[in-house]
Amino acid sequence: MGSLLDFSAPQNDAVTPPPTIIQPKLEPLDSVSDSDSLAPSHPPGIPFPLSQSQPSPPPNPNSNANVYSEFSRISQLFNTAFSDKAPQNDVVSSDKAAQNDVVSSPDALAIVARPQEGLSASVNRIRHPQHSSELVRVTDLNIEDERYFREVVRKTRMLYENLRIYGNLNDEKGLVGRRSRNDLKASSVMRERGLWLNRDKRIVGAIPGIEIGDVFFFRMELCVVGIHEQPQAGIDYLPSSRSSNGEPIATSIIVSGGYEDDVDTGDVIIYTGHGGQDKCFRQCAHQKLESGNLGLERSMHYGIEVRVVRGFKYEGSASGKVYVYDGLHKVVDCWFDVGKSGFGVYKFKIVRLENQPERGSLVLRFAQNLRVRPLEVRPRGYVCLDMSMKKENVPVLLFNDIDRDHEPLAYQYLVKSVIPSYVYQFGSSGCNCVLGCLSNCFCAMKNGGQFAYDERGILIQGKPIIFECGPSCSCPPTCRNRVSQKGVKNTFEVFRSRETGWGVRSLDLIQAGSFLCEYAGVVLTRDQAQVISMAGDNLVYPRRFSERWAEWGDVSRVASNYVRPSHPSIPPLDFAMDVSSMRNVACYMSHSRSPNVMVQFVLYDHSNVLFPRLMLFALENIPPLRELSLDYGVADELSPKLAICN
Missing domain, CATH: 2.170.270.10 (SET domain)
Structure with a gap:
């Protein structure tokens, strides 16, 4: 899909900064309790085991004992989902996969109409696929296509939320020793089973099934649906190591307002690059034009739009924050400047494209004011x-x-x-x-x-x-x-x-x-x-x-022995409601x-x-x-x- 062409050689006359610390532009973590831990305590690739219990057989509708054991059965299904391990001979080395990947030229993006294979995954597949380096743009979707993709995204997000809630329930019941990051566990389970969306193609521009204004309470959910696939970095980009000509291409950014040199006026953003920061997110060295910074510059050079997600604190959110998809933007300028810290930083002027629905972050703030002062x-x-x-x-x-x-x-x-x-x-x-x-x-x-x-x-x-x-x-x-x-x-x-x-x-x-x-x-x-x-x-x-x-609570896509609830049961309803x-x-x-x-x-x-x-x-x-x-x-x-x- 799409022709395989070399990029033009990068033209860069920017001032070369001195050696620096190379570190992704990290975003603040979702709020968790002091007892929560972000880093898994098990080897990478193993999906967060909660217990080694085996699933119970499906309940017998005629047995009252089974009626009252539903919680145990659901909990065991959830535990089993987290304890499944991929066969060792079924794991593909990321480095080896990267050597075989190529990238299409950004100015020759493949135009795809309803790539259904990109949004459906084999439920039985345990290992997650290596992310493709093929750049595509999805266009010309009719109403049925849009409804189809929206339903796929809706069911995927519902599964993610159901897994997270079951994990919280296990914590509450004392099935684990401490409250854990079930937002990470849910995403890990879905990734191991190939249920992350858009993994076989890297989509430039709008993601089918995602609407401007959609809200997310957890950063990992953005990864699951394919809007922004960096768990913490603010710039998502195709790395140069997986590009045929060695040039990175940025596809999305997250704007959180947590960086001193960022300026967000709504439709125009002055976005600071990454690198040169210490563990406390303070600038301690000059930045370089490489990795995500170079990806944004190359996206500007080739005229490739980037998705913008805004993240900010929100009272009542399950994570303490909310992430809002605000649509497509273009990088129109890039320069090297002295930041407020005194160190050199790269700045990017990013402008929102016209003829899009209103920004979701603006609607959130408008609604907040409307609740308090409707007539004003x-x-x-x-x-x-x-x-x-x-x-x-x-x-x-x-x-x-x-x-x-x-x-x-x-x-x-x-x-x-x-x-x-x-x-x-x-x-x-x-x-x-x-x-x-x-x-x-x-x-x-x-x-x-x-x-x-x-x-x-x-x-x-x-x-x-x-x-x-x-x-x-x-x-x-x-x-x-x-x-x-x-x-x-x-x-x-x-x-x-x-x-x-x-x-x-x-x-x-x-x-x-x-x-x-x-x-x-x-x-x-x-x-x-x-x-x-x-x-x-x-x-x-x-x-x-x-x-x-x-549909709510259905985890059959990750637990093959999940049984739809049939208890408590009721006979067919035979009454009407008059609302005349x-x-x-x-x-x-x-x-x-x-x-x-x-x-x-x-x-x-x-x-x-x-x-x-x-x-x-x-x-x-x-x-x-x-x-x-x-x-x-x-x-x-x-x-x-x-x-x-x-």
């Missing part, structure tokens, strides 16, 4: 600053700058669904955990032997139904098993859209696995639903929602075949499994002001939404 930040468009009339924990905004439609205000706002009174006759048996629930409490047993959420309230694994602690339980309101019943925590905005009619977006950055809200309406039996539907009102049928919950006069914010969410929100059935205030509540959880990290979407299962082919939501 957006003086026009707000119809109501709280359509829930203070029924929710936080306001639900109503925004329309397109027309005069105020339809959502015509409905009575429901915080939670109205369930027939006879359903509560079943009651709800609870636990006796007065001081707080432990893993052996009654409610944990009903969930299969584990809690449904981790310490941060993140859903661990999707299930047919989840039992939360309820009114009959003795545990305090702070119990970790009371997540969805506590209500909305994010600031949502119902907004008018020319594409989807009414839609919903959040002003907060939402982490994957987080609870959003209940899908609320008036619950009707089958007979009642038939009468209502004859009157012409549209109803929502819970049984029609796609079972996206099964009373509804909440969830009823305005768009329909999508690739949704970022899923429905999870939950019980907490009664024990009748025929009438669970519809709780919504995030399937991925959702940036502020990005539209929320559900897979309703059945939709009008002429509309991106169900008729009930239009």
